Amino acid sequence: MSQVAHKEYEQLRISGLHAFYGESHILHGIEMEVQRGELVTLLGRNGAGRSTTLKAIMNMVGRRTGSIMINGEETMSCAPHHIARLGVGYCPEHRGIFSGLNVMENLTLPPVVRSGGMGLEEIFAMFPNLYERRTSQGTKLSGGEQQMLAMARILRTGANMLLLDEITEGLAPVIVEKLGEVLIRLKEKGLTIILVEQNFHFAAPLADRHYVMEHGQIVEEISAGDLASKQSVLDRYLGV
Amino acid sequence: MTTATTQTDIHQGIVRQQKAEQRKKQILNLVLLVLLLLAPTVMYPVFLMKILCFALFAVAFNLLLGYTGLLSFGHAAFLAAGSYTTGYLLSNFSGLTTEMGIIVGTATATLLGLGFGIVAIRRQGIYFAMITLALAQLVYFVFVQAPFTGGEDGLHGVPRGHLFGLVDLSNNFAMYYFVLAVFLGGYLLVQRIVGSPFGQVLKAIKQNEPRAISLGYNVDRYKLLAFVISASLAGLAGSVKTVVFQLASLNDAHWHMSGEVILMTLLGGTGTLLGPVIGATFVVNLEYQLSQGPLGDWVDPILGAIFVVTVMTFRSGIVGEIQNFLRKNMS
Amino acid sequence: EISNNTVKIGYLADMSGTYRDLAGPNGLKAMEMAIADFGGKVNGAKIEVVSADDRNSPDAASSTARRWVENEDVDMIGGLVASSVSIAVSNILEENDRLGIISGSAASSITNEHCTPNHIHYVYDTYPLANGTASAVVKEGGETWFILTADYAFGHALEGDVTRVVEENGGKVIETVRHPFPTSDFSSFILQAQASGADVVALANAGADTTNAITTANEFGLTQSGQTLAALLLFLTDVHALGAETAQGIQLTTGWYWDMNDETRAWSDRFMEETGVRPTMVHAGIYSSTMQYLDAVKATGSDDAQTVRKQMMETPINDMFAKNGIIREDGRMVHDMYLAEVKTPAESKGEWDLYKIIRTIPGDEAYRPLSESKCDLVTQN
Amino acid sequence: MSMILGVPVAVLSGQLMLGVINGAFYALLSLGLAVIFGLLKIINFAHGAMYMLGALCTVLMFDAFGINYWVALFLAPILVGCFGIALEYFLLRRIAGQDHIYSLLLTFGIALIIQGVLTNIYGVSGLRYSMPDVFKGGMNLGFMFLPYYRAWVIVAALLVCFGTWFMIEKTRLGSYLRAGTEDSQLMQGFGINVPLLISLTYGFGVMLAAFAGVLAAPIYSVSPVMGANILIVVFAVVVIGGMGSIAGAVITGLLMGVVEGLTKVFYPQGSAAVIFLVMVIVLLIRPSGLFGKEA
Amino acid sequence: MSDPFVLETQSLVKEFKGFVAVNDVNLKVQRGHIHALIGPNGAGKTTVFNLLTKFLIPTRGRILFKGEDITAMKPAAIARKGVVRSFQISAVFPHMTALENIRVALQSFEGNSFRFWKSGESLNRLNERCMELLDSVGLTEYANTTTVELAYGRKRALELATTLAMEPELLLLDEPTQGMGSEDVDRVVELVRKAAQGRTVLMVEHNLGVVSKLCDRVTVLAQGSVLTEGNYQQVSDDPRVREVYMGGAATEKQEEAE
Numbered sequence A: 001m002s003q004v005a006h007k008e009y010e011q012l013r014i015s016g017l018h019a020f021y022g023e024s025h026i027l028h029g030i031e032m033e034v035q036r037g038e039l040v041t042l043l044g045r046n047g048a049g050r051s052t053t054l055k056a057i058m059n060m061v062g063r064r065t066g067s068i069m070i071n072g073e074e075t076m077s078c079a080p081h082h083i084a085r086l087g088v089g090y091c092p093e094h095r096g097i098f099s100g101l102n103v104m105e106n107l108t109l110p111p112v113v114r115s116g117g118m119g120l121e122e123i124f125a126m127f128p129n130l131y132e133r134r135t136s137q138g139t140k141l142s143g144g145e146q147q148m149l150a151m152a153r154i155l156r157t158g159a160n161m162l163l164l165d166e167i168t169e170g171l172a173p174v175i176v177e178k179l180g181e182v183l184i185r186l187k188e189k190g191l192t193i194i195l196v197e198q199n200f201h202f203a204a205p206l207a208d209r210h211y212v213m214e215h216g217q218i219v220e221e222i223s224a225g226d227l228a229s230k231q232s233v234l235d236r237y238l239g240v
Numbered sequence B: 001m002t003t004a005t006t007q008t009d010i011h012q013g014i015v016r017q018q019k020a021e022q023r024k025k026q027i028l029n030l031v032l033l034v035l036l037l038l039a040p041t042v043m044y045p046v047f048l049m050k051i052l053c054f055a056l057f058a059v060a061f062n063l064l065l066g067y068t069g070l071l072s073f074g075h076a077a078f079l080a081a082g083s084y085t086t087g088y089l090l091s092n093f094s095g096l097t098t099e100m101g102i103i104v105g106t107a108t109a110t111l112l113g114l115g116f117g118i119v120a121i122r123r124q125g126i127y128f129a130m131i132t133l134a135l136a137q138l139v140y141f142v143f144v145q146a147p148f149t150g151g152e153d154g155l156h157g158v159p160r161g162h163l164f165g166l167v168d169l170s171n172n173f174a175m176y177y178f179v180l181a182v183f184l185g186g187y188l189l190v191q192r193i194v195g196s197p198f199g200q201v202l203k204a205i206k207q208n209e210p211r212a213i214s215l216g217y218n219v220d221r222y223k224l225l226a227f228v229i230s231a232s233l234a235g236l237a238g239s240v241k242t243v244v245f246q247l248a249s250l251n252d253a254h255w256h257m258s259g260e261v262i263l264m265t266l267l268g269g270t271g272t273l274l275g276p277v278i279g280a281t282f283v284v285n286l287e288y289q290l291s292q293g294p295l296g297d298w299v300d301p302i303l304g305a306i307f308v309v310t311v312m313t314f315r316s317g318i319v320g321e322i323q324n325f326l327r328k329n330m331s
Numbered sequence C: 001e002i003s004n005n006t007v008k009i010g011y012l013a014d015m016s017g018t019y020r021d022l023a024g025p026n027g028l029k030a031m032e033m034a035i036a037d038f039g040g041k042v043n044g045a046k047i048e049v050v051s052a053d054d055r056n057s058p059d060a061a062s063s064t065a066r067r068w069v070e071n072e073d074v075d076m077i078g079g080l081v082a083s084s085v086s087i088a089v090s091n092i093l094e095e096n097d098r099l100g101i102i103s104g105s106a107a108s109s110i111t112n113e114h115c116t117p118n119h120i121h122y123v124y125d126t127y128p129l130a131n132g133t134a135s136a137v138v139k140e141g142g143e144t145w146f147i148l149t150a151d152y153a154f155g156h157a158l159e160g161d162v163t164r165v166v167e168e169n170g171g172k173v174i175e176t177v178r179h180p181f182p183t184s185d186f187s188s189f190i191l192q193a194q195a196s197g198a199d200v201v202a203l204a205n206a207g208a209d210t211t212n213a214i215t216t217a218n219e220f221g222l223t224q225s226g227q228t229l230a231a232l233l234l235f236l237t238d239v240h241a242l243g244a245e246t247a248q249g250i251q252l253t254t255g256w257y258w259d260m261n262d263e264t265r266a267w268s269d270r271f272m273e274e275t276g277v278r279p280t281m282v283h284a285g286i287y288s289s290t291m292q293y294l295d296a297v298k299a300t301g302s303d304d305a306q307t308v309r310k311q312m313m314e315t316p317i318n319d320m321f322a323k324n325g326i327i328r329e330d331g332r333m334v335h336d337m338y339l340a341e342v343k344t345p346a347e348s349k350g351e352w353d354l355y356k357i358i359r360t361i362p363g364d365e366a367y368r369p370l371s372e373s374k375c376d377l378v379t380q381n
Numbered sequence D: 001m002s003m004i005l006g007v008p009v010a011v012l013s014g015q016l017m018l019g020v021i022n023g024a025f026y027a028l029l030s031l032g033l034a035v036i037f038g039l040l041k042i043i044n045f046a047h048g049a050m051y052m053l054g055a056l057c058t059v060l061m062f063d064a065f066g067i068n069y070w071v072a073l074f075l076a077p078i079l080v081g082c083f084g085i086a087l088e089y090f091l092l093r094r095i096a097g098q099d100h101i102y103s104l105l106l107t108f109g110i111a112l113i114i115q116g117v118l119t120n121i122y123g124v125s126g127l128r129y130s131m132p133d134v135f136k137g138g139m140n141l142g143f144m145f146l147p148y149y150r151a152w153v154i155v156a157a158l159l160v161c162f163g164t165w166f167m168i169e170k171t172r173l174g175s176y177l178r179a180g181t182e183d184s185q186l187m188q189g190f191g192i193n194v195p196l197l198i199s200l201t202y203g204f205g206v207m208l209a210a211f212a213g214v215l216a217a218p219i220y221s222v223s224p225v226m227g228a229n230i231l232i233v234v235f236a237v238v239v240i241g242g243m244g245s246i247a248g249a250v251i252t253g254l255l256m257g258v259v260e261g262l263t264k265v266f267y268p269q270g271s272a273a274v275i276f277l278v279m280v281i282v283l284l285i286r287p288s289g290l291f292g293k294e295a
Numbered sequence E: 001m002s003d004p005f006v007l008e009t010q011s012l013v014k015e016f017k018g019f020v021a022v023n024d025v026n027l028k029v030q031r032g033h034i035h036a037l038i039g040p041n042g043a044g045k046t047t048v049f050n051l052l053t054k055f056l057i058p059t060r061g062r063i064l065f066k067g068e069d070i071t072a073m074k075p076a077a078i079a080r081k082g083v084v085r086s087f088q089i090s091a092v093f094p095h096m097t098a099l100e101n102i103r104v105a106l107q108s109f110e111g112n113s114f115r116f117w118k119s120g121e122s123l124n125r126l127n128e129r130c131m132e133l134l135d136s137v138g139l140t141e142y143a144n145t146t147t148v149e150l151a152y153g154r155k156r157a158l159e160l161a162t163t164l165a166m167e168p169e170l171l172l173l174d175e176p177t178q179g180m181g182s183e184d185v186d187r188v189v190e191l192v193r194k195a196a197q198g199r200t201v202l203m204v205e206h207n208l209g210v211v212s213k214l215c216d217r218v219t220v221l222a223q224g225s226v227l228t229e230g231n232y233q234q235v236s237d238d239p240r241v242r243e244v245y246m247g248g249a250a251t252e253k254q255e256e257a258e
């Protein structure tokens, strides 16, 4: 666990981030910091702007202002493919499985950006469904299988910062459990993970910190330790 | 209690808004009508008639593209079917009154539309466009080969004849008001269709076809009916055009014509009632103006440049962009 | 009594499509040259020119023509290439009693079943094309014929005329094949022609179709294997495009050639200065017919269609285009035609030095005699 | 001699051969179109114009600089391809993600401009280009005389077609292309320079058309309008093959060449329409074309 | 009424090019029940739904609705019979207002939708019923909002309202709570409960909380076949179900539900 020593290294710093889709102003000055090896979640209600935050990090929104530093490097003027090359892996909200490609091609599609990604065997061991269906057209998979595929292909690339958007959506509870274990393992390997989740029961035990978003702003930051004491605040924001 | 009152309030609000919109529409229609009635006193009536014929054609086409989401690439076939049928009848049966010729021409196009529709309607998207194109090419081939169409030369000297056996249409003014009446009939029909229960279903199909199916609509039938109505109006435009110009030619059946009506509609604005009319006016005018002037041999590149500019800068078409502008600056 | 004190001439032709090069923008130049040479005014009245692209469509042409005569007081329309355009426009001219002078069209039906008292067909038509070339080729021993026809009215007319001439001269048409218009690949048809074993392979088509067919015939060694290629309608611009290398030896009939005599050379030098190319027979015809028209207006002091047409019919045409040309009552301008052969590269001394004139075909031998005419204007008399 | 439907077998075999040769042109052209449609969802109505540019370029380069056929075979497609890339960069890119109809309209407009401008410069009669000397003459196959050049056309076209198919369906670059067209934003998020990829793809599709143009230069009349009519037929070929299917475009191209060739023997007038008849029938039986996905 | 089972499948099979997605499924849904179909990913749940609503054609087997064989019927015809589904991905008409969305659904019963000559005002009769339905899903104030502008959860609610407008006898819901925040989940649970009054519901759901709260009967599908069937308690006690599907979650959820 050599990475533990570097844990204080700052992986991501966002300050004063605003994002727009055409005319609509979606993010209003996001401030956040993530250290290397940390797992943080973005919580909030539907439409709070969590997915948009991830997309803004990837430079996939219409327009953005402010500052996003990845590994100490300013990325506001970077094209998305440069950002990915910095070691950022993004698993999008609606899976983004390619129908023109079969499962295997989908899986091996994202270029490896760093060494140390998972091997195919490891991935197939985790998601046996994918192995079984490896020659099917990507979008012929069931909803849950597509979700697995979307997650799996990111793990292959060796990215060391993962942006994961609703990865448990539509997955059977056993798989969700398994995913939880995977995330813990990744964290142990020193990967930085930003998790957008509706399933708070899934996220809570994994995360080091939680950011709560509302109306395009971060309204609360809760560390894992404070979770119990701040439960009522959280309930208010999330309507649990 | 409270919910009940807000419910009716909102409902009434909606109805009020509908009424207001309707009034706006009526005022617009009235202004247009007056302009159209006066137009031949300042402009050359035959030219105006040409515009009206193409406008009707484009309006018919837009019923499909703009309101049903079907891109037909074979509408020239219907224009030509109306055009040749009417031309042939009026040239060869001197007893026939003009309106009979037009009615039969329109009916022919309607039948052809039914045939096309039955074959094409089950195909989606680009395949639909291509199958209509293919069918139209076959119709073109028939028109080239058939003895009654005059091949390349077309049908010439079709008599304008007498409307109801009474009104002499060789007078350009009489002809104009007849064409205007036909155009308005077609235009108002489409306006009515779009707002009708049927129009609502078309709109639904356009936006989300699987959902419409799951709501119990037999979408193929709806699309087919829309297609047939559109073909029929296109045929009407062709029939009237033949009477106006006393000529039916292969031009009407060529795929360029199918392309042209797409351009007119897009240029004016799809999915708006007035758009195709404006688009047709613009294109017909432009072609005429360009072919006249010193730029005679530059018509194609200039038309091309206009398409490029349209697509690059005002994609919603002239009317669409104006609507967007108003929406943005009114609210 | 010149209307509006202006003689207004419309030039209507294909400016951008298939027939652009044989008339097109340069035809307008020829017309303007004529007006300038005439002095720009006739009996004190202005001469004005308007022009438009007919886009090869009877539709576009007739709406332009209609507007010109009904709304803009155009007195005469010249140019007119595609036969369908000419027929459509002449109908409108007849209805409004204006005059049309057709220089580019080939169909002989224009002064036959489609004749009107309101137009003149000036330069050539399918009848002499067939007559000149076909009879010459049969006489040289081409007995059996394979005709490759463009599948539209013009091609059919030409095919009909050729068949008649071949049979009259003792030859035999053993096969005719109609190809779609336009066609870009002729290999299949050339192969059929080779398989037919005919002595002569005749091309009853025009423009790019003809040049494509000739190129392909060349490639497949049609002439090497002993068959003769006869192109029935070939313009100077087409031969120029093919080049002497490919086109050498082809016989064709033309109404005029720029390098016939000093007069033609002088005019075509001026034309070349204006346009950069040598004139086709259509260009020369447009110049000549515009001159003739203006002369007639001057002589009669009127721009009334019938008056002018009558005057033109009464005046024989003697200029660089034609000698003793006569406009008949059916509107046909009858003048001498020429049987030409494309020079070999060795003979050709420049890129436009392409024809040698083999024979002059006297006008009344070349054109359809009035006795065979189906024109109402003739039969009524 | 044995006959089939009144046509000697020898003639028929000759016609079949020619059908394949013409089919090779269709294959090349529809391949480019299929690449552009399948991968970029652009309905490239400028394809005919690009084919023409390839041929015209060959002729002009020879006239101006004496550049020979072999050099032109590489140079012309590259030049036209670069032109295509410029078009993509300055125009097409800006309407990415919009309805098909806009790309159709835009490319149609571009084609009109290119053809119109060149027509005003070079006329329509066609420019002269002589066959390279190596290809002069031909061989006697017994049933027909096959010019060497036509034999070369088949070989060249098939090689290029196969290479393209292989690249797109079987290589990693090909999978990037296929994926990039579905969701280019996401692909970019994976670290792939999608805009560049798209430009290159469009350029490549255009190159294929230009390559066909170079092949056509010695045998067809080269003029600014030579591509205008072939376009719609090539579209039909792509649709029959199944839009977006690369192999489908090639096979159907060859097939349609043969079908058209045979029609030229039995019913020549119909040879321009036959492909559309085939298209209607095929789409009735197989809604997404012969080789289209999602039957 | 005679038959207690509204929907019945007999040996239903669906193969995709050699891959058997649904294998000999015999499903019986009792009138008035909320019946859940659960199972691991790729078990064939969505495929069963697609077969029931004819978006896919069964390879073998029969589907009976109220004793009538509907295997060969077209999708639209089945919807008219009263079998209506909502989609896994939200399905609305994006450029219509919420009210219009519902009106289109109501209209399909009127049988005059082909009348293209009728004025649009003739539709206003339906507005009242539309407002009732909108109110029932809490969307009253959004009646005149274009649907694209609605938040995801509201779109789902609207979709459900549209589905209810069809007066279905049998309502098919494919993951109605997917992608929703817990607040919305609760709202949907209430909604489904309300909607289920007087009709039968068959739903696919991965949220065990929802299943345990709502469902009268649960069928577990695995690898295309029925693994087991029973009420939530029975099913979640089955060790096989725990192994292939629920994992440790079952106990958690149960505790919560209680």
Ligand SMILES: Nc1ncnc2c1ncn2[C@@H]1O[C@H](COP(=O)(O)OP(=O)(O)OP(=O)(O)O)[C@@H](O)[C@H]1O
Pocket: A021, A024, A026, A044, A045, A046, A047, A048, A049, A050, A051, A052, A053, A093, E150, E151, E152, E179
């Ligand atoms: N492409 C877009 N164009 C315009 N507005 C958008 C777009 N995508 C999202 N929005 C709007 O931005 C806001 C934030 O959306 P975002 O997807 O970030 O929410 P979220 O917190 O991820 O919620 P969800 O649970 O719905 O995914 C919402 O109001 C949404 O309507």
Ligand SMILES: Nc1ncnc2c1ncn2[C@@H]1O[C@H](COP(=O)(O)OP(=O)(O)OP(=O)(O)O)[C@@H](O)[C@H]1O
Pocket: A133, A136, A140, A141, A142, A143, A144, A145, A170, E016, E019, E020, E021, E039, E040, E041, E042, E043, E044, E045, E046, E047, E048
């Ligand atoms: N059109 C198709 N072609 C080929 N295979 C398919 C097709 N549709 C589904 N499948 C396969 O059938 C199996 C069942 O899929 P289905 O969508 O029914 O699963 P599901 O139970 O709904 O799963 P989930 O909970 O993940 O949505 C999957 O393995 C899937 O890959």
Ligand SMILES: [Mg+2]
Pocket: A050, A051, A052, A093, A165
């Ligand atoms: Mg989100």
Ligand SMILES: [Mg+2]
Pocket: A142, A143, A144, E045, E046, E047, E088
């Ligand atoms: Mg599913």
